[in-house]
Amino acid sequence: MPTMKAARLHEIGAQFVLDEVPRPQPGAHDVLVKVEASTVIPNLKNVTTHFPEWYPFLPLPALPAIFGLDSAGTVTAVGSAVTSFKPGDRVYVNPGVGCGECRYCKQGETPRCAAYTFLGYFGFGPGSQAIFEKYPYAGYGEYLTAPATNLVRLPDNLSSAQATRFGYLGTAYSAIRKAALRPAQSILVLGASGTLGVGATLLALAFGAAKVVVVARDRAALERLKELDPRRVEIVPIGARTIREQVLELLPDGVDAMLDTLGAKAPAALSVDAMGAVGRGGRIVQIGGVAGPIPIDPHPFMCQQLQYIGSLWFTTAEGDEMARMVESGILDLSLLEERAYPLAQLNQALEDIQSQANGFTNFHIVHG
16 A cells, blocks of 8 residues: 655644655545645644643544645546546645535535534534544645545646645635625725735735725834835834724725734734724624624614624635636735745744744745
């Protein structure tokens, strides 16, 4: 039986161990992908150390387990029922898998499935264990299996390394669609200097926003975002003055939409401050998981017809749309600075990303 190398977690809180494991074979509706690159997950150490205590309702795969999200590579084999892909195709693997049978899966809204699961990461409900058992392979192995319906075909001008950012990009992409942003409208990106925020800024410009208000503490990162399009990008530093005051000086009627990309360590007060800069009829989309709760006064929300929306990940169809945006040149990922590690250095990569990460650096694992 052919084997492969895979970095596996054997116990909670421990480091990953490089093991030799059997190479998987695809099921009838699945594909086998030779992984070329996979993202280094900034939150993975928290997940594999604290999630069983912090979030026992978000199940992890049974150990020992292979982790690793946002993988890209080449199809090497397809199942007997697969007709849309063939060996040699370059693909990104969307790790978000649903049960495939509920009404949400059937209508193409897999992230709403009660059993929704990130292959190589964690799940969202009791049904996740069955999905982990069916697809136990992930990006920190040399090969993985996945449903053919989870593949995004990569154009020639999109490298496997760049495709490892699709998880963050897709999260922002789906949020902008839910915000119903139209060309010539304005959008505020809270936490714009982070990995999720930089992607959101790139996409907001690609969607044709007239004004993209980027909000963060890192002034140098804000200036770098301003350089993307000095006419359309407006910077608002977090500091002595409130976010609301600064935004309303730039746009007296407020912004049409807001993406909250702040993570769990950020104070919710920043989100509340920024929400005050959203104009009448505006939409606020939560994608960062800021520490809550966030107080909302129903009366102004009603009278100003505001909306607060939660958005999780993205569909594979949305991934296809992003790939076409890159292919056409609408979305340019050339500003990403590549930071590659071999699989044997995964533990070091997970350490480095804790202190060296920024929204412009693309930390990823490479195979071969």
